[in-house]
Amino acid sequence: MPSSRRPSVGYHILALVTIAVWGTTFVSTKVLLTNGLTPPEIMFYRFIIAYALTWIFARKVWADTWVDELLLAVAGFTGGTLYFLAENTAIDYSITSNVALVVCVTPVLTALLTSLCYNERITGRLVLGSVVALLGVGFVVLNGTVLQIHPLGDALALVAALAWAVYSVVIRRFDRRYTTWFVTRKVFFYGIVTMIPFIASGMGGGLHPDKLAIPVVAGNVLFLSVVASMLCFYSWNLVLEKIGTIRASNYMYTQPLVSLACSVAVLGEPITYIALLGTVFILVGVYIAGRR
Secondary structure, X not given: XXXXXXHHHHHHHHHHHHHHHHHHHHHHHHHHHHOOOOHHHHHHHHHHHHHHHHXXXXXXXXXXXXXXXXXXXXXXXXXXXXXXXHHHXXXXXXXXXXXXXXXXXXXXXXXXXXXXXXXXXXXXXXXHHHHHHXXXXXXXXXXXXXXXXXXXXXXXXHHHHHHHHHHHHHHHOOOOOXXXXXXXXXXXXXXXXXXXXXXXXXXXXXXXXXXXXXXXXXXXXHHHHHHHHHHHHHHHHHHHHHHOXXXXXXXXXXXXHHHHHHXXXXXXXXXXXXXXXXXXXXHHHHHHHHOO
16 A cells, blocks of 8 residues: 555655745746846747757657647646736736735636536535635735735736636646647647747847847756756646646645745845744645645
8 A cells, every 4th residue: 555655645746846946936037037038038938948858758749639739729828828927917017925925826726627627526625725725825925014905916916827727727638648748848839839929019028039148047048948847847747647636736835935935045034933834824734635
């Protein structure tokens, strides 16, 4: 019995590692923004490099049916273009803490959509764990400050959360019918395709390829492309397949913990008792929701 459980434990650890890496990407993104790159441009570089590299692992060109190909396009748009544009634009119209808090409702939306699309029952344990974890997220993100409502920015953050929930639900359809590398590569491809109209229209200031010659810019673009995009999208799609959409999505509650740790280590920000209390709530909530 113990040996049969080890693979599952390994995928849970992989989910945590993936979320941890995504939690640190704000540092690299901040560096690129301060060097003059735009949010759409950063996403475009991330996906185009990751897409090129994934050809090494998956040579299949098209899905087996046009319906699957269409759904892969939906996944690329929602998990790529829509998610990144909505989240980055939300920060312009709201405050970072609001955006971080609203985006953390993603696991709840994912559970509701999964239940609706795949007729899965939402258990009381899942509801309790989600409530406890979301309460902890509120403690960590707000950190004792008063919540301020910014309608447009907060609505865009909710769109980002819904976009990622749709992505997670759509990806589940391809379980064991295609390789994870193939699905990941197609997501990057359609993310690029659906981003091109926004870049061509000059949204966000267009492209600045000359800045890629700056070492610090090149290094951070490579990190976001190879590690945070190619490897992490692959690992996340694998986790969705192995442990289930709902259970995997609950690990997204831990992302504010990584951001908190980076703020303390990199920016020297103090850690408060409220943030520590929130950390405990998040860990307990994820444990409750993730147990069978």
